[in-house]
Amino acid sequence: MLFTSPEFFTLLACTFLLYYLVGKAQLQKIILVISSFTFYAWNFPKLLALLCVSILINILTVKAIKQSKAGQRYWWATLGVVINLGILAFFKYSPLLGKTFFESGSSVGEYLMGIPLPIGISFFTFQGLSLVVDTYRAKDGDDNLPEHTGSLVESIALYIAFFPQLIAGPIVKAYEFLPQIAKKAFRDIDWEYCIKQLIVGYFLKMVIADNLKDHTFWMQYPYFMELSGLNLMALLFGYSMQIFADFAGYSLIALGHAGLFGYRLRDNFMFPYISASFSEFWRRWHISLSTFLREYLYIPLGGNRKGKVRTYVNLMLTMVLGGFWHGAAWSYAVWGAAHGIALALERFVNDALPFQWPKGFRFVKIIFIFSVVTLLWLLFRLPAFSEVLLYLSQIKNAPFFKGVNDLNTAFFISMYALPIMAYHGWYLLKESGSKNWAIKLEPLLYACLLFMILVNSGSSGSFIYFQF
Amino acid sequence: MLKKIFLYTALLLIAYTVVLRFLPSDIDTDQSQWGTNVIKARDYILSEEDFKNVIVGTSLSTRLVTDSLGDDFVNLSFSGSTIWDGIELIEAREQKPKRVFIESTFVFKKTDGSLTDYVSKGFSSKLKSTLPVFREKNQPVGVIKGLVTKALKSGGPLASYDSVAVEINPEILEIQSDYFVEEYTDENYEWIFTKKLIWPLERLLDQGIEVVFYEMPLHPSFCESEVIKDVRWHIDELTKREGVSFLKVNNCEAYQTNDGIHLVSHSGLKFTNKLKSQL
Known part of the structure; x- marks a missing residue:
């Protein structure tokens, strides 16, 4: 559903009215989740199943992390990360693998190339990753997640599926969004x-x-x-x-x-x-x-804490993967690598320069x-x-x-x-x-x-x- | 703050409505292919003029120089679109023409009907038909372009793009050839020539409208393709059966295209003159 379509404005108006009419936090969450599912499923209802599976996996992983002892938490978190990345890799990169590594006409290649790309998958799987990692990193249970299972399910479903940012971001981190989940009043709207x-x-x-x-x-x-x-x-x-x-x-x-x-x-x-x-x-x-x-x-x-060479490598790796995140084509990796090289070169030149750039030079640099x-x-x-x-x-x-x-x-x-x-x-x-x-x-x-x-x-x- | 924003917006709309009244009516405000199509379609739907002759075609027929055919001609040919859009527009308008010219070259191109729906249905089209300030024709950026172009043209004619480029890029010719090498099944032909084309044709004829089918010249290699020959045969049969005219092209090599299917400007004028002589 497009933000500019009449269907969207109808959904928005109905959700808005119901949301502030019910006046209870739990019902408000449910209304937003139902609206978000409607928004996502509008053009391709079948894809809703994948979104639900992604939400379910994250709920189970988070629950397991919360209930486990210190040693086991790491393994549950790792499993959650691997599954989220696996879903992303399977749906997003299979066609590229099929095209690159299999001959045209081969059954495996054809199968891989036929896998559809679900809309917004890069965004909601990254939010799933953020949820798992933030829950793992939280100290003394300070993960902003409710203890009650029903409430936990609603909160996670809302965090991952919240329709304004579901299909094209911004990518919202769990520690930014979860603390905001509470009863909302009409008079508080800015x-x-x-x-x-x-x-x-x-x-x-x-x-x-x-x-x-x-x-x-x-x-x-x-x-x-x-x-x-x-x-x-x-x-x-x-x-x-x-x-x-x-x-x-x-x-x-x-x-x-x-x-x-x-x-x-x-x-x-x-x-x-x-x-x-x-x-x-x-x-x-x-x-x-x-x-x-x-x-x-x-x-x-390791960021920039492990020496200069490692910093450049980390920059390159981050940017190449960032490029790949955008799309399953080698040109995106090249785009990311080019930005990685530019960032590394810039850092190298700035470290090596014995002087500061003059202030008036800023405009030339912008161009x-x-x-x-x-x-x-x-x-x-x-x-x-x-x-x-x-x-x-x-x-x-x-x-x-x-x-x-x-x-x-x-x-x-x-x-x-x-x-x-x-x-x-x-x-x-x-x-x-x-x-x-x-x-x-x-x-x-x-x-x-x-x-x-x-x-x-x-x-x-x-x-x-x-x-x- | 919000009250001020909405008040200023209302004032801007009123001021622009007044400005539009003083603008010359002959400025060309087209901005893009889609915009050109919408402006042309909406103008036809909303116009009170009595168009006696309507040309219905694809982007091929946009190369006809309609002005040279006469004041009572209107060209409902749309780039990136099909003949069905033009036919739907004729049906959507209450006032009917006396004669309809239907391009027969690209009958297999499909339409989703979005253009006719866009200009004739829904709240947005009702608003645009009531308040001219909201029409695509009056978009400020298009209006500025129209005024600048008019001012520049007053200093002499501007060089046409395709008056220079006549050598066809082989890759583009290859892409255009897709339509002509595709094998259409008997069912495809049956659907087009016993149903899809017959329904509107018979509706037009029932309303006393004269119908003329015509071909547009193509690159010589496309002119002799199996698809074009088959379609020509079917149209021939159809026109004989229904008692309507069919103007064929038998000398494609006399015309020049810039991509295999669209005539360059001088060929467009030449073909329009030929069409005029046959009417």
Whole structure:
């Protein structure tokens, strides 16, 4: 079910009404779980079974960890991690294994390639992992989980299936979400916060991403072979804007909807395109994934505590696995590896430099980081590595300008990129101390965004991160 | 804060409604393929004009220069879509044309009917038919583009994209060939020529509308494909049986396409003139 569909708004309205009418914590949890299951099962009811199995496994594992003695807790937690990763690996990576290691036409290969990818699996299995690990790490039973079995089941089902963030994040950690489960009252809703998140989120998705997608459609092979150099560069820039608007939009909508039900999810994006380094970019982009990988992978691997070489290895490993998390294709691993190399190189150069970068140099660094990040998004857009190389060679070899259509594309991409740049600029303005002036203009700005949602939305399309 | 946001939004909507009244009516506000289709379809549904001749086609027929055919022609050909969308739109509009031209080349392309539903059903389409400010045609970004293009055109004609590129990329030709190499079964033909096409055709004829089938030129290798020859034979039989006209293309090599199926602009004009001479 799409956040922009009439069915979703109907479900949201009914859930909202019932949720605040019942007024009891337990019933509120049940209502949210039923709504979340409806939301998930809407287009593919069969996939609900997998979500339920995932929830059940995590309930059993958590129960076992809680009831076991110190020595056994480790093994239950390990088993929980292995099962969660196993589910993810089976459904997400079997087609890739089938394609890579088996001849076409072989029965095993065909079987593996025929396994469907359940929507949102990367998100809910990672939340399952967080639950198992956080329960294991909790000291003196301080795991925020209820003792009563019925209540435990409801809480875990709600944590994993909560519909605002179920299929495309943000990835919510158990220790952030579970303490929030309690009775919620209508009067406690922070309407201003929710409406602001929803306006910006829907603007980014419906006005920016949905309009840009109709242009970046032509980045597919072989259509891009017909385009001019100007067009190819404009489309690549447009895709960079689109992927930000699409995913940041989804995350903000999720934050807004969660807020309506009394839950605060952490920001997933913090103006990433003003980053002046790769490490800053990863502190601002898909924050819930990068913090997850840091807390549950990079630090357990040793982080930066085991010498320089090991730090670089840990960075590379974390980023390659982070790349693979996005999709079952080698291009995602290459994308992750490229970011890993960039992070390692950056750390090496910063350690080796005998001076600090001058402050005025920041703008040049922002442009550089943005350009590299944008170039690497090609690995997201084009599934085959050979197509990525062909696209890049076409930028160099195709005529720079072919005709009036080039200007059309460049015009639309500039028009829809402008708000994204202004959005980042707005943040810099507020940060630079022009806060009062900026705050006074806020109602008018939000009104402009709402106006554009009403009169300038593009054709409805899926969120890019649904495929992950 | 929230009250201010909603109040300003209402004021912006009112102000923009006023601005729209002063905009030139001939600006081209298309932004994308889908947007172009929706604007064209909605214009047809909402227009009070008496269109006597309606062209129904796929993206192939979008290359016809409709203006040169006359004021009472409207072209309901949609890129990325099918003839069924145009036929559904004719059925959805109360005022019927006198003559309908149906492109016969891509009859096997399927539609989900989403375009007609999108412009004629539901709350959103009712809102858009009542309040022009919400129509795709009036989207601010499209309007700005239309005004800029109009200003630039006043300084002389702009170079057309495909007036330069006429060499067809072999990979694109390969993709386009999929339709022509697919083997359609007898059941496929039976479904199209005894049911799917017959129902709307007979409804149009019953309402006293004259129907003309026509072919669009293709790359010569596609023109002689088995699918095209079979479809031509079936349409021939059908038109003889129903007593309607069928305009065939027998000289594809006289036209140029940019991808094997879509005519370049000068060929589009040439074929439109030929069509006009046959009417």
